[in-house]
Amino acid sequence: MDSSSEGKKSSGKHVTGMELKYQGRKTSRANSEQRRRTILEAALRIVVRDGVRGVRHRAVAKEANVPLSATTYYFKDITDLITDTFTLFVEMGAQKFKAYWEESDSMLKMAMKELEPSDRTSRQVFADRISNLAIEYVLIQLKEHRDYLIAERAFQQECLRNENLRPIAFSHQKFFLDSLETFFSRIGSNHPDIDAELFASIILHVEYQGLVAGFEDERTAGRLRIMLKRQIELMLGIYN
Known part of the structure; x- marks a missing residue:
């Protein structure tokens, strides 16, 4: 040709x-x-x-x-060149997240079978399990996909200057949010879309703190774990 x-x-x-x-x-x-x-x-x-x-x-x-x-x-x-580089980044990231989500889905289903929404102790146990999954996800990102996280933040900043990147950024965000919204719908959230956005924000914040401060420091790691767990507990109504 x-x-x-x-x-x-x-x-x-x-x-x-x-x-x-x-x-x-x-x-x-x-x-x-x-x-x-x-x-x-x-x-x-x-x-x-x-x-x-x-x-x-x-x-x-x-x-x-x-x-x-x-x-x-x-x-x-x-x-x-920049737009297509971001497109490749999003494509690669979506594939990685899809693989992780599919692996975690069976564990989520198992935990949900044992969840009794009306029982506070059951909700607490469920919150602990989900917190561990979330922490594991963040640890994998920080340990195995650090370059990915750095690139993600670089592109996010560039979106403020380059409007051509914004539709790609929305596509990148959408899959993550849709997956979280599905999860919160499963556990009976009255506002799964809002919970998804709030939890995604916490994940991004924790990842950023891990990139800057490092997860090797036990004090930093402990604080980030508490942050994730507390957000999940609040969403599940543990403190109600």
Whole structure:
């Protein structure tokens, strides 16, 4: 296929219910698509290391070990390159979260079978189990996906300046919130959408504190654990 038939076109890819659209030039040839992916992965490494503002055609070409002409071929300007880098990031993140959610779902169902909503002790035991799952999730993120969290915050900040990234950010947020809303609906929340947003905010805050202060320090780790548990207890009405 020649370059004229490979012209720039948006492509859509469904990931966990989201449709992600790449802006840069697409091609049906496997080797060309692999090079495009290599460029985007290199750009993502730069975001982690230097922030979004560090993404430049020349810097990305050097990081990807490809000619400068390759980056400008697939991405006509830096906006397309940054947008597609964020799109790849969201795609990868959604797949990881989906895998974790599916693994945790069986444990949630088991815990819910033993939950007696009218019994305070039962709610407390349930809160402890859910807190442990939430803490485990945060620990995995901090220990195994630190670069992902750093990139996430870099893109969040860039959304304040670049409105092209905002629809992608909303897609990124939506899957996480939808999953949490489903959970809170299961346990009988009167406002599952609100609880989902509140809990997501706590998770983001705890992750940020873990990135800055580190989870190796027991005092910091203990405080973050208490924070997560208290929020869950409040949502389950333990203090009512």
